[in-house]
Amino acid sequence: MNDKVYYWQALNRSLDVEMAADESIIVLGEDVGLYGGSYRVTEGLYAKYGEWRLRDTPISEGSFTGLGVGAAMVGLRPVVEIMTINFALLALDAIINMAAKIPFMSGGQFPMPLVVRMPGGVAKQLAAQHSQRLEQTLMNVPGLRIAVPATPQDAYWQLCQAINSNEPVVLLEHELLYFSKGELDESRQAPPMHRARVCRQGSDLTIVTYSRMRDLALQAAMQLADTGIEAEVIDLRSLRPIDWDSCIASLEKTHRLLIVEEDSGFAGAGAEITAGLTERCFLIMDAPPQRVAGKELPIAYNAALEAASIPRVADIVSAAQQLCRP
Amino acid sequence: MREPVLMPTLSDTMETGHLVEWLKQPGDVVKKGEAIAEVETDKAVMEVEAFYDGYLQGPLAVADTDIAVGEVIGYISDSLGAETKPAKQKADNAPVAKVAKTEIKTPPPMAEISPHAQTATQAPLSVKPVASEMASDKHIPASPYARGLARELGIDLARLAVGPDGSIRASEVVAAAVGRAMPNLDDGPDYELQPLRPMQRTIASNMMAAATIPVFHISARFSLAPLIALAREEGYSLTLLLAYACALTVEAHPRFNAVFTPQGLAQRQQIDIGIAMDVPRGLVTPVLRDVAGHPIKELAERWRTLKRKALGKQGNQHLRREDYRGATFYLSNLGMFDTVSRFDAVVPVGAAAILAVAAIQDGLAEFTLSCDHRVIYGADAARFFETLAVLLGDPKHRVLTSSNPLS
Numbered sequence: 001m002n003d004k005v006y007y008w009q010a011l012n013r014s015l016d017v018e019m020a021a022d023e024s025i026i027v028l029g030e031d032v033g034l035y036g037g038s039y040r041v042t043e044g045l046y047a048k049y050g051e052w053r054l055r056d057t058p059i060s061e062g063s064f065t066g067l068g069v070g071a072a073m074v075g076l077r078p079v080v081e082i083m084t085i086n087f088a089l090l091a092l093d094a095i096i097n098m099a100a101k102i103p104f105m106s107g108g109q110f111p112m113p114l115v116v117r118m119p120g121g122v123a124k125q126l127a128a129q130h131s132q133r134l135e136q137t138l139m140n141v142p143g144l145r146i147a148v149p150a151t152p153q154d155a156y157w158q159l160c161q162a163i164n165s166n167e168p169v170v171l172l173e174h175e176l177l178y179f180s181k182g183e184l185d186e187s188r189q190a191p192p193m194h195r196a197r198v199c200r201q202g203s204d205l206t207i208v209t210y211s212r213m214r215d216l217a218l219q220a221a222m223q224l225a226d227t228g229i230e231a232e233v234i235d236l237r238s239l240r241p242i243d244w245d246s247c248i249a250s251l252e253k254t255h256r257l258l259i260v261e262e263d264s265g266f267a268g269a270g271a272e273i274t275a276g277l278t279e280r281c282f283l284i285m286d287a288p289p290q291r292v293a294g295k296e297l298p299i300a301y302n303a304a305l306e307a308a309s310i311p312r313v314a315d316i317v318s319a320a321q322q323l324c325r326p
Numbered sequence: 327m328r329e330p331v332l333m334p335t336l337s338d339t340m341e342t343g344h345l346v347e348w349l350k351q352p353g354d355v356v357k358k359g360e361a362i363a364e365v366e367t368d369k370a371v372m373e374v375e376a377f378y379d380g381y382l383q384g385p386l387a388v389a390d391t392d393i394a395v396g397e398v399i400g401y402i403s404d405s406l407g408a409e410t411k412p413a414k415q416k417a418d419n420a421p422v423a424k425v426a427k428t429e430i431k432t433p434p435p436m437a438e439i440s441p442h443a444q445t446a447t448q449a450p451l452s453v454k455p456v457a458s459e460m461a462s463d464k465h466i467p468a469s470p471y472a473r474g475l476a477r478e479l480g481i482d483l484a485r486l487a488v489g490p491d492g493s494i495r496a497s498e499v500v501a502a503a504v505g506r507a508m509p510n511l512d513d514g515p516d517y518e519l520q521p522l523r524p525m526q527r528t529i530a531s532n533m534m535a536a537a538t539i540p541v542f543h544i545s546a547r548f549s550l551a552p553l554i555a556l557a558r559e560e561g562y563s564l565t566l567l568l569a570y571a572c573a574l575t576v577e578a579h580p581r582f583n584a585v586f587t588p589q590g591l592a593q594r595q596q597i598d599i600g601i602a603m604d605v606p607r608g609l610v611t612p613v614l615r616d617v618a619g620h621p622i623k624e625l626a627e628r629w630r631t632l633k634r635k636a637l638g639k640q641g642n643q644h645l646r647r648e649d650y651r652g653a654t655f656y657l658s659n660l661g662m663f664d665t666v667s668r669f670d671a672v673v674p675v676g677a678a679a680i681l682a683v684a685a686i687q688d689g690l691a692e693f694t695l696s697c698d699h700r701v702i703y704g705a706d707a708a709r710f711f712e713t714l715a716v717l718l719g720d721p722k723h724r725v726l727t728s729s730n731p732l733s
Contacts (some may be wrong), residue, residue: 255496256470286471286496325491 007176010152014159029081039178065091069098072114085120099168100143111166123175128298133263144171144241150214152182157190174212194238196246202232205256210236220316253264265293328403342392352384370645417420468494504535544707547690573617586727600653654678667693
C-alpha cells in the first residue's frame with residue numbers, strides 16, 4: 001500500500017491497526033466515540049470496537065487523563081485524546097505529576113504505556129487561547145517522550161510506536177496538518193521514534209525544524225536554492241529526546257545552524273536545540289546559531305496579525321541569507 | 327583618576343599596531359598633545375599622543391610587539407601615587423583610540439596585577455606576559471570553525487581581512503589558504519622565521535591584490551640629458567621633474583587617471599602621483615597631490631617635506647595615512663642604480679598604470695609603463711610615450727611653464 005492519505009487518516013489507520021492487534025488498547029476523550037473525534041482521527045472505530053474501547057468522556061481533561069494514567073498502571077494501553085493542547089493545561093497534573101513520575105517513583109513497578117494525543121499550534125483564527133503549542137512546557141519534564149509528526153507516514157509510525165511503548169508519550173499534532181496529504185506505506189519499516197530525518201540535502205546551512213514548520217522550511221529551501229544557498233532541512237520528529245547525532249552530522253557539513261519553530265522563541269524548543277547543538281558543535285560552527293520563531297505575543301485573532309505572529313517562508317529565507325553572508 | 331592609553335586606529339585597515347618604543351617612562355610628566363610612544367602601522371611610524379595632562383603610569387605594553395587596536399597600552403594618571411583599581415575602560419574616554427567596531431573588549435590588564443606592583447616606577451618588563459597576550463590572535467573576532475581551520479591550515483588570523491560583519495569566518499580562511507602558494511620549508515635547509523613587520527605585511531597583501539590586475543607592459547628609451555641639465559640648473563630632484571612630466575602627460579591622456587571598478591571606470595578629477603621610495607623599513611609611496619595643478623616650485627617644497635617625513639628626518643613628523651594613500655598614477659625610478667637597464671613595476675590597486683624608469687645606459691634610459699589592460703590599451707600607452715617624449719625633449723619650455731603646454 002502506497003497511497004496518498006490525509007494526516008488524520010494515517011492516525012486513524014494506526015489506531016485501527018493497533019486496536020485490532022491488541023485488545024488492551026483503549027481510547028479516551030471528548031467526542032472520540034460516536035462523533036469520531038473533532039479531527040476525524042477516531043472515525044469509524046466506535047462502530048468497529050465499541051463503546052468500551054472508545055470512551056466518550058465528560059469535558060474534564062484532568063479526570064479523564066488521570067483515568068488514562070490509572071488504566072495504564074493496571075495493564076491497559078490507553079490513548080487519550082485532548083481536543084486541543086490548550087485544554088491540556090487542565091491535565092498537566094495527570095501528565096507531569098503522575099504519568100511522567102510514577103514509573104520512576106515506583107522503581108519501575110508501574111510501567112506507563114500511556115499515549116496523550118494533542119492537536120495544537122496556530123490554525124485559522126482561533127485566537128490566543130486556542131493557538132498554542134506548549135511543547136516547551138512538556139519538554140522540560142523528565143520521564144516523558146514527545147513526538148511531533150509532520151507527515152502522514154510519521155503520524156502513522158509514531159502513533160504505532162507510542163502505543164507500543166511502555167513509557168508515557170505525548171503526540172503533538174498540528175491542527176493545520178490534519179488535512180495535509182502525503183504518502184503512507186504501512187509496510188515500511190519505521191525508524192526509531194526519536195530519529196530525526198534529513199528532508200533535504202544541502203551544504204550551506206542546516207535548518208532544524210519540526211511539525212508544520214517543516215513544510216515552510218522546505219519551501220524556503222527551494223527559494224534559497226534559486227539564490228545559490230543550499231539548505232539542509234532536518235525534521236526533528238521528536239522533541240524529547242532530540243536526535244542530536246543527526247543534527248551534528250549535518251552541522252559537520254554546513255557549519256551553520258538555523259532553527260525554525262512556530263512557538264515563541266524565548267525559552268522555547270529552539271532555545272534547547274540551540275544550547276544542545278552549541279555545546280556539541282561550538283568548534284565547528286562558522287556563525288552564531290539563529291532562530292526564526294513566533295513573536296513574543298499571544299496569537300492575535302486578526303488574520304493578518306495572526307499570520308505575522310509566526311514564521312513565514314520569507315522570514316526563513318531572509319534569516320538563512322543573513323546566516324550565509326558571503 | 328587614571329585614564330587608559332589605547333592602541334589607536336591610525337588607518338582604516340589597521341588591526342594591530344607595532345609598538346616601536348615608549349618616548350616617556352612611567353612616572354614622567356606628560357602633557358596633552360605630547361607624544362608618548364611610537365607606533366608603526368601598515369605604512370608609517372606615528373606617534374601616540376597623550377590626551378590628558380598627568381603622569382604616564384604602568385603597566386606599559388612591551389615595546390617591539392604587535393598590539394591589537396583598542397587595547398590598553400598604558401595609563402595616564404593625575405597623581406604619581408599608584409591606584410589599586412583600573413580606570414573604567416571606555417572608548418569615549420580616549421578619543422585617540424577610535425576603537426574599531428570589531429574590537430573585543432578585554433578587561434584592563436591591571437586587574438591581574440597586585441597593588442604593590444603598581445608603583446609609578448614599575449618596570450615595563452613585569453607586564454610582559456600580559457602584553458604578549460594582548461598581541462595574540464585571541465582578540466580577533468573569528469568563528470570557532472574559522473579559528474580551527476586557520477590552526478589546521480597554518481593561517482595567521484591576524485593577517486586576514488575581516489568580513490563584512492567584522493568577523494572572520496571560514497570563507498576568509500579558506501580564501502587565504504587557497505590563494506597562497508606555500509613554500510615547503512622542509513625541503514630546504516634550516517631557517518629562522520622573521521615575523522613580518524606591519525609594513526611588509528601591507529606591501530605583501532597589496533601586491534597579492536595587485537596580482538589580479540591584467541597588466542601589459544610597453545617600453546621606450548628616452549634621452550634624459552635635457553631633464554638632467556634642467557634639474558641641475560634649477561636645483562630640483564630628477565624624480566620630481568619626472569613626476570611632473572608624468573602628470574602633464576596624464577593630463578593630456580586622462581584615461582591614465584582612471585581606475586577600473588566593476589561599476590565602471592572611475593575617472594579622477596585630479597592627478598595625484600605616488601612616488602615609490604626606498605626607505606630603511608621597506609617601501610613607501612608618498613603622494614604628491616594635484617601635480618598638474620601646481621607650479622613646480624611648490625611641488626618641490628612638498629616633495630622635500632614628504633621625503634624627509636618618510637626618512638624620519640622631519641623632526642617628530644612622520645608620514646600619515648593621507649600622505650601615502652590614493653595616488654592615481656605611480657612612478658618608480660631606479661635610475662640611481664647604474665646597472666639597471668630595464669624593469670617593470672607592479673600596478674598598484676587604485677591606479678591604472680605605473681611608470682618604471684631605469685638607469686641611463688648609452689645615453690638613453692629605458693622607461694617601462696605597466697598598464698591595467700581593462701583601462702588602457704596598447705595604442706593609448708604608445709601615445710602616452712609620444713607625449714612624454716615631447717616633454718622630455720624640451721623640458722625647460724614645456725615643463726617649467728606655469729600652465730600645461732599640452733592641454
